[in-house]
Amino acid sequence: MKGKTFILALLIIAISWGGNLWFYQSKQLEEPIFLEHFYGGAGVFELYYLTNRGDPARVVSVEFSDGTTLYAESDYYGFPNDNPAYGPDVRSRSTHYLLKKTRFDEQQMRELGVDHEGEATIQFNGGKTITADIGTVESSELSKGNGIFRQQSSSGSSNGRSFRSYTVKEELEIESMSSPFPEVHDDFKMKLYTPSIDSTGTPDGGGPRTYSKELDKGWSEVAGASMKNIDFPIEMERGERIRLTMQEKTDAIRSYSFSIQMEGTTKSGEPFTQNFLVSNDPQFSPEQMELLIERRGSQ
Structure with a gap:
């Protein structure tokens, strides 16, 4: 009887071990899955991808559809780690996967x-070489400051909330704001604050300190009006603040870095442009990793 019990126990262990092995193998990616990127020449270009947790491989170069080739910044890996799950390129990890990023030289992108x-x-x-859809990547010349806007503060939070705040140095009128990638705007909500906008939330009395407190408040408590509801032109007086606040949605699994361009005219009649950087640094939960596989794994 004891022998039969022992054999049954061994059989249960073998089935359990085999089931775990099958489940592990079923979760493995055949090749890395790359995020859809929207890069408009603003900020740092970083390539994000999901790979198996035990995969030590890293990106060394990318050849774009226009025939140009960029090489990864080598000093990014100056301190290699034997465990790929804790390398300098890892942004998030789960039981089965790693979200990694590779950084490229901005100046080289502009030159090419x-x-x-x-x-x-x-x-x-x-x-190893693979072909993958990485989205839209464009280079551009560095924009020169117009001297009219002075940056006050900028900040971001792990909950997907971020803002950028400026003070205007002279009286002006904002006539329009436009984006090179309007299709990405479904990934986040935006509010614009100036004293003349019919605003909700906390008034602009506390400056940068007030802004920081809003990083963890409900969206309705954030000062400003939805970008969708703003009527242009917007008039601003010298010394007034303007702030763009963003809230990324939890199902946003893309990477983006571009500028929303503001255009207008000063009181003296001089036209101006001002760029507001819109960017994220994806750090995914296990659920978001699974969502990425579901959306992009079959491509």
Whole structure:
């Protein structure tokens, strides 16, 4: 009887071990999955991708659809780690996956005039090469400051909330605000604050300190009006603050870094442009990783 019990126990252990092994293998990616990127030449260009937790490979170069090739910044890996789950390129980790990013040189992008859309050829350090849709990547010249807007503060939170605040140095009128990637705006909500806008939330009495407190408040408590409801032009007096606040949605699994361009005219009749950087640094939960696989894994 004892022998039969022992054999049954071994059989249960074997079935359990086999089931766990099957489940583990079923969760493994055949190749890395890249996020859809929207890069408009503003901020740092970083390529994000999901890979298996035990995969030590890292991106070394990317060939864009326009024929240009960029190489990853080598000093980013100056302190290698034997465990790939804790390398310098890891942004998030789960039981099965790692979300990694690779940084590229902005000046080199401008010199090459990168203009990419869709599939790119990506090479890894072990020699493996894959083709993947990485979205839209464009380079541009650095915008020169107009001297009219003085940055007061900027901040971000792990909950997807961020803001940028400026003070205007002379009387002006804002006539329009436009984005190079309007399709990305479904990923987040935006509020614009100036004293003349019919605003909800906390009034602009506390400056940067007030803004920081709003990072964790409900969206209805954030000062400003929804970008969708703003009527242009917007008039501003010298010394007044203007702030753009963003709230990223939890199901936003794309990477973006671009500028919303504001255009207008000063009191003296001089036209001006001012860029508001819109960017994120994806850090995914296990649920978001699964969502990424569901949306992009079959591409």
